[in-house]
Amino acid sequence: MAIGNTAESIGSKDADPATESGVERLIRTVGPDMERVNALIYAMAGSNVDLIPEIANHLVSSGGKRLRPMLTLASAHLFDATGDAHVKLAAAVEFMHTATLLHDDVVDDSAVRRGKPAARVIWGNQASVLVGDFLLGQAFKTMVEAGSLECLRILSTASAVIAEGEVLQLSGAKSLAKGEDHYMAVIEAKTAALFSAATEVGPVITGNSGAAQDAMRRYGLYLGLAFQLIDDVLDYGGNRDLLGKETGDDFREGKATLPVIYAYQRSDDADKAFWKRCIEDGEIRDEDLDAAIEKVRTTGAIDDTIAVARGFGKKATDALSDVPPSPLRDTLGDVVEFAIARAF
């Protein structure tokens, strides 16, 4: 299933609840607020300097899932949010994410982002770095408008942690020896920290702290970990029929993700040499991606990575038991199921 930009573009308002996925129901539930978030996002991308809205809108309109701001909205609505502070926070969360994407593409020398040419390919690395900085500045401005110092603490901490995770990833790039602990530290910082902050601000902006805040922090953290693990599984096709165009980015960039780490650990000498040549030396031939996909499957690396994701998914769902029951809480539970079911 494709996940699109707005409630209008995806979630049918009269969808059948019985067959609807967690994310479809999430989109339908937060749809009206997401329209406010989207309007704010376009306003935040505005500038008299033409290059800024040009680049920002290239990303903003490129069909990203907007999962993070939807999670912020849902988390706030769990605690009966009113007003517009949670809308501002949701837009800020999406801009933090967008700024990260712009810089990531520069760091990774990426050619493609969301099926379109990466901004850096069209406008260059210089503009991508600077417009990323602008979006981050706008994100902080918008958070400040939400008026909660505790939310600012949560989100500014996430901002530093995300960058720290990217540097950690860079320092272990193209290395198979760093192993599982390093990988987990990277994805916790670069991905799960923002999911966690995105959901933690929900109770806070509605005046809740203590157990509710801690529960939503953990929910986002574990969902983010599961989400990234499944993303990394999908880069090798998951357990689905292969869709060539969606696979192999991590492989080509020499990223030692968990499927690769597991497969490498279970390899004989010949296969270890294969992984070293591809991941560490970056010498990749035409047939290597297919061979890599074969190896991560036959060694059980894919299944075991999915099992790790399931473990975190369980923790995310458990965290929800510390917030009051509601249909929206059930939806957030189903979002966890959905994140993992993408692998199949």
Added chain:
Amino acid sequence: MAIGNTAESIGSKDADPATESGVERLIRTVGPDMERVNALIYAMAGSNVDLIPEIANHLVSSGGKRLRPMLTLASAHLFDATGDAHVKLAAAVEFMHTATLLHDDVVDDSAVRRGKPAARVIWGNQASVLVGDFLLGQAFKTMVEAGSLECLRILSTASAVIAEGEVLQLSGAKSLAKGEDHYMAVIEAKTAALFSAATEVGPVITGNSGAAQDAMRRYGLYLGLAFQLIDDVLDYGGNRDLLGKETGDDFREGKATLPVIYAYQRSDDADKAFWKRCIEDGEIRDEDLDAAIEKVRTTGAIDDTIAVARGFGKKATDALSDVPPSPLRDTLGDVVEFAIARAF
């Protein structure tokens, strides 16, 4: 005169007030608080990811002037600051600046920063982008700890405006036709906005608003404009005996600063061709920098740029008349004189 890192390294505690420059007196006055700022800066640069303190300390220990955090401290002390909130804001201001330098060097392909190899030359563009992002995140975290939403508004707005100014500069790079208005818009955003925010937060963090806040906002704004104009004059040697190693960076990078814009506007066809070849086409020969310095002097471009800086310096000094008189206020007036006197 060189400006150094701390009060200890420069300002003699028993300096003769009659011969001391404004900046020397500023350093002496805020010295004790700057030691707290410096300790905080080193703490903020800490991380378990080794590459981060390595790169951050390369810049932090490279003898930058730390003029901006000193201005924040002085501005807060004008209004009898106590506690440590102003120290946190000063450190955050310096980190915002440091993050900008890391990204600027990537954008400008710079080889040298403060007389040392630029971080990007040693650790690469990727690490420079990501560590810049980390420093910005740490800056925001530290601002949040200061606990003032109004200061957060001021500084986050500056953060977005600075990036906007950098993009504006990029969009007009290597163009002589953009002219004086474009140049002024660039330096107001990329330089003066941070000076302005750095001084505006002084009254705010001490509980003052209204006229005091507006006065210190204007003081920093106009000081920042004067400061950048004189920096751009100094890149062509100012009116001093030439110091080859300090000149020509802007010229080599094709930056159409005000001295160049004025000289170009006053040129005959042959000289116009010279400037176009050097600035717009980037075809620079060994003897061209000397020729450029000759031209910006003989056309009066240097003198007239200094005159513009003097005009802003006057406005900065005038702004101080709206805050209560004190020896420290006089020192801030002398800082303006010092900023301009650097040209001679």
